[in-house]
Amino acid sequence: MKKALIWIIVGVVIVLLVIFKPSNKDNAGSGQKQQSTQTAILVEGRVVRQSTVSNTISVTGSILSNEEVALQSQVAGIVEHIYFTEGTHVNKGDMLIKIDDSQLQAQLQKDEVGKQLAQITEERQKKLLAINGISQQDYDIALNNLNSIEADIKLLQVQIGYTEIRAPFDGTVGLRNVSEGSYVSQNTVLVNLEETTPVKIDFYVPEKYLGMVQKNDTINFSIGSYNNVFKGNIYAIDPKVDESTRSMHIRALADNKAGKLLPGAFTNINIQLNHSTQSIMIPTEAVIPQISGQIAYISKNGKVSSAPIVLGIRTDSTVEVMSGIDMGDTVITRGLQFIHPGSIVKFKNVR
Numbered sequence: 001m002k003k004a005l006i007w008i009i010v011g012v013v014i015v016l017l018v019i020f021k022p023s024n025k026d027n028a029g030s031g032q033k034q035q036s037t038q039t040a041i042l043v044e045g046r047v048v049r050q051s052t053v054s055n056t057i058s059v060t061g062s063i064l065s066n067e068e069v070a071l072q073s074q075v076a077g078i079v080e081h082i083y084f085t086e087g088t089h090v091n092k093g094d095m096l097i098k099i100d101d102s103q104l105q106a107q108l109q110k111d112e113v114g115k116q117l118a119q120i121t122e123e124r125q126k127k128l129l130a131i132n133g134i135s136q137q138d139y140d141i142a143l144n145n146l147n148s149i150e151a152d153i154k155l156l157q158v159q160i161g162y163t164e165i166r167a168p169f170d171g172t173v174g175l176r177n178v179s180e181g182s183y184v185s186q187n188t189v190l191v192n193l194e195e196t197t198p199v200k201i202d203f204y205v206p207e208k209y210l211g212m213v214q215k216n217d218t219i220n221f222s223i224g225s226y227n228n229v230f231k232g233n234i235y236a237i238d239p240k241v242d243e244s245t246r247s248m249h250i251r252a253l254a255d256n257k258a259g260k261l262l263p264g265a266f267t268n269i270n271i272q273l274n275h276s277t278q279s280i281m282i283p284t285e286a287v288i289p290q291i292s293g294q295i296a297y298i299s300k301n302g303k304v305s306s307a308p309i310v311l312g313i314r315t316d317s318t319v320e321v322m323s324g325i326d327m328g329d330t331v332i333t334r335g336l337q338f339i340h341p342g343s344i345v346k347f348k349n350v351r
Helices: 002-020 024-039 102-130 136-162
Strands: 041-047 050-072 077-082 095-099 164-166 171-173 189-206 218-223 230-242 247-254 266-283 288-290 293-300 303-314 318-323 330-334 345-350
Touching: 050 171, 095 189, 102 136, 136 164, 189 266, 266 330, 330 345
Parallel strands: 041 345
Antiparallel strands: 041 330, 050 189, 050 266, 077 095, 095 164, 171 189, 189 247, 218 230, 218 266, 230 247, 266 318, 288 293, 293 303, 293 330, 303 318
């Protein structure tokens, strides 16, 4: 009787355990809920919206004269006279320096006398030829002698012209390197002549902007000695990319009526390439470099996924996304080192 009672109690306990045992489904749901709560990672993000952005690039450059030349003599000799004052404006054709030409002038006078005699001889021989008094050969010799002297005279006149150093264009003369009485050779730089109204702005732009910079584009630039912002217009783009720097050589013209822009000065240049009103901009810290490109982490329903992106314009703190992200997506900007695709996240700050 006692043994039968024990077996009855054991049976009742087994029945109760079977009735009140938690199901596997309930355990799994509870475990997932607990796991979700435990693995949620705190991050920061930004909701993607349309932005207005100016595509501006900044480069450095130099100011050049519109026209410049180092004046040199084409003949050697003594400086006879200097007609200009250093640092003043001169006009095209103005006499600047005169080289002594006395020796050339003496040779010219000698040849002029020889020419007169050769002309008389040629005329006399021509008359004799007409009456068969001389041969054709004798007349040809007299004529050739006259032509030779005339050629020598023209050569001397050209050389005498070389002794007059004249301004090839309107401009400002610099500091002279010679004085009256100085002996100059053909390699001696006498003075520099600069035309500085307008001036050229010389600079280089990275190759990636090829096709985005065009003739007549406006540039804004500044120089260290002034707080003013000056404007210029691009007038020429070198058709070849520099192989060593992978950049394009560009020049612009800027008005310089005030005379503030001096050739050789360093300048900071800003070029506005275009203006967009339909751009998707995200913070630069949200971009994750990959071997095959760039990605960004976005959150959908609290779960992380990676989005391959194509980048466009960059600013100081943001970058344009050409494709890969849609309006309204939430891009993760902080806590990126703790997450991966599939991570559960919780936002402590969303802008």
